[in-house]
Amino acid sequence: MTTPSPTVFVVDDYAPVRRSISRVLHAAGFAVAAFASAEEFLAQYDPRTLGCLVLDLAMPTLDGLELQDILAKAGSVLPIIFLTGTADIPKSVQAMKHGASDFLTKPVNDEDLLSAVRVAFEKNRSVRQQQTELSEILARLATLTPREREVLEYVVTGKLNKQIAGDLGTVEQTVKVHRARVMQKMRVRSVAELVRLTQRCGISAR
Numbered sequence: 161m162t163t164p165s166p167t168v169f170v171v172d173d174y175a176p177v178r179r180s181i182s183r184v185l186h187a188a189g190f191a192v193a194a195f196a197s198a199e200e201f202l203a204q205y206d207p208r209t210l211g212c213l214v215l216d217l218a219m220p221t222l223d224g225l226e227l228q229d230i231l232a233k234a235g236s237v238l239p240i241i242f243l244t245g246t247a248d249i250p251k252s253v254q255a256m257k258h259g260a261s262d263f264l265t266k267p268v269n270d271e272d273l274l275s276a277v278r279v280a281f282e283k284n285r286s287v288r289q290q291q292t293e294l295s296e297i298l299a300r301l302a303t304l305t306p307r308e309r310e311v312l313e314y315v316v317t318g319k320l321n322k323q324i325a326g327d328l329g330t331v332e333q334t335v336k337v338h339r340a341r342v343m344q345k346m347r348v349r350s351v352a353e354l355v356r357l358t359q360r361c362g363i364s365a366r
Contacts, residue, residue: 170194171201172216198222212280217244237287239280311338
């Protein structure tokens, strides 16, 4: 299945603003998808799409902060750039605390908008890359047998094969075999590499 092209999603209930922002983004070479409401956006949004969301703060029925909350609960990593017609500091602070990428006041300066979008795109790309790398590490971990997983957790503490064998009640040669398989399945050549991978996925040492 093909991943949709990077897109700037624009959600604003005021048509002139949608058109103006879309025109600026199109002129800068960005793919744009504009929506008149949060509900309309949610009905058509594909979570696999890389990009960012340019979101009006004050909208009828479902406002910007509520949409931000819905996306966060769904595990979305789509960066959000909030737009507001007033200098609403409390809501601005709330949005930023909940992970907003930026907060711009209408009428938005073109360069400020484009700069915010570029930063958001890079942020989204970085997070998606980290997620992909983590998924690959977890997939490798899933190939380990329960005993190999045990040995891994001892190895990353820096214990020697003899010490691990003593803790597990087995012989050193068996630990060597398990250790070699762990290194092979995890696709690492050193304990240092193995430690970095386990830290990435939150495995605590024994």
